[in-house]
Amino acid sequence: xxxxxxxxxxxxxxxxxxxxxxxxxxxxxxxxxxxxxxxxxxxxxxxxxxxxxxxxxxxxxxxxxxxxxxxxxxxxxxxxxxxxxxxxxxxxxxxxxxxxxxxxxxxxxxxxxxxxxxxxxxxxxxxxxxxxxxxxxxxxxxxxxxxxxxxxxxxxxxxxxxxxxxxxxxx
Numbered sequence: 715x716x717x718x719x720x721x722x723x724x725x726x727x728x729x730x731x732x733x734x735x736x737x738x739x740x741x742x743x744x745x746x747x748x749x750x751x752x753x754x755x756x757x758x759x760x761x762x763x764x765x766x767x768x769x770x771x772x773x774x775x776x777x778x779x780x781x782x783x784x785x786x787x788x789x790x791x792x793x794x795x796x797x798x799x800x801x802x803x804x805x806x807x808x809x810x811x812x813x814x815x816x817x818x819x820x821x822x823x824x825x826x827x828x829x830x831x832x833x834x835x836x837x838x839x840x841x842x843x844x845x846x847x848x849x850x851x852x853x854x855x856x857x858x859x860x861x862x863x864x865x866x867x868x869x870x871x872x873x874x875x876x877x878x879x880x881x882x883x884x885x
Contacts, residue, residue: 730802737802739856744803746849747861750868751794751806752815753845757838758787760821764835767825772882776828783835783875790868797864817841829883836879843872 730737765780795805806815813820818838826834846868853861 731800733800735801735856735858739852739858740801741803743849743852743856743858743861744798744801746845746852747794747798747801748803748806748811749815749817750842750845750849750865751791751798752812753818753838753842754787754790754794754868755812756816756818756820757835757842758784758791760818760838761787761835763821764825764831768828768831769825770828772828776832779878780831780835786871786875790871793864794868797861800860817845832879832882836876836883839872839876839879843869843876846872 730740733740735743761780761784765777765784768776768780795807798805806812818841822834825831846865849865850862852858853865
């Protein structure tokens with residue numbers, strides 16, 4: 715990139731970062747990541763809710779498991795939002811946006827029984843995994859390896875969490 719091109723890019727003369735991904739592809743990937751961010755944040759809130767409100771004979775183990783899961787989800791939010799920003803888009807950051815973008819329902823207003831919490835969280839992790847997986851065709855077509863890496867990491871976490879939660883529901 716010549717000196718004029720660098721100056722133009724730094725001064726805001728371009729319609730986003732010139733990272734080798736077409737603007738339309740960047741926008742489509744960012745829109746998918748917005749859904750992933752909303753799903754992740756919604757699952758985080760639900761998991762934290764259940765951590766606070768779980769009761770019963772499995773209290774200690776579920777309270778601890780839910781804390782580990784909501785901490786992991788909280789730590790995942792920033793990298794997803796930052797990837798949206800790296801693609802030149804604005805990361806959504808309001809409850810209204812998350813409610814509109816998320817494929818997950820909001821947490822129940824009345825805490826369910828412990829095993830129903832486990833079931834709800836298992837379904838939530840599966841839903842987030844589906845959202846992440848749905849982005850691969852766009853990401854692959856754009857040769858967007860950083861986003862593919864992020865998605866692969868998220869899939870691994872959500873598939874494992876869903877398996878562990880479902881294992882608690884088996885007799």
